Amino acid sequence: MSEFWSAALGALLGFSTGVATEWWKSGREDLRDLCKGFCEVVSEAAQAGADFWLAPAGGSNAELLLIRVKGYQTRLDGYVTILDGRLDDEALDEIGAALAALFHELTGGDPNDPTRQSSAHQALAVYIAASEVFVAIRRASYSRMSFKQRVMRYCTRSWVNQTHTMKLPPKRPFERT
């Protein structure tokens, strides 16, 4: 009888370890696939952005290119939504800051100016900003959260959208004293 119970316990332990390992591996692979897809969209967005800034306004496809850029921006927004809750706050902040810089290069300045000239400088700035996003995503793809942190985050996360708020910081570090 005791042999039966020790065998059953061994089987249960083996099964639990197997399930936990597979769960961890599938989560890790899923995150890597997500990050890979994210990088591909960043790359395509950078290409579309460079094409847009190299095409002068008034050209036949300038408007179409701007719509493509906006479309890519929306797809990147989607990745931020998917990754929220999958990565630790530090990694998300890093990606968010790099994406903000990329969006600034993609649709900052005067994209709707009908007299806009093509700008190699702006096209290059788009690629540089995109490379910063790659670095941030690459860092994030190796999740720095411990197993315990991940379990806690999963258990405590809110399934309803939380409110993100922007309030200007009270201190003004840029002012000369």
Add this chain to the structure above:
Amino acid sequence: MTGKEINIARDYTPLPGGRYVKYGPYSGEDFRDRILAPALRANDSVKISLDGTRTLMSSFLEEAFGGLIRVSGFSYDELQKKLTVEATAPRYSVYLKMIEQNMVEAAAEAAGKKNNQVA
């Protein structure tokens, strides 16, 4: 104490445009001059919600929010007290960062000009 809530998608447009009125409809300049700045002048607190907007261009945000300091003459301290921008969907978190950055940069630019004038 008076407060106002403005949802850009509901009260202005779900598809904001670019920077200036002269380059097309629903520009950052138009939103700032017709909606945002008057609301800030008339109220003690203004809450802007980004929820529901489809794509926000950097040029729209910079002109609407950075322009409050650069063009409309609001001070950083005043906006720090009165203005809150929020969103519930995580996809807008990047835009909140952009707005903060735009306003801090506009204030730094204004402070630089002021310092140069004094010097």
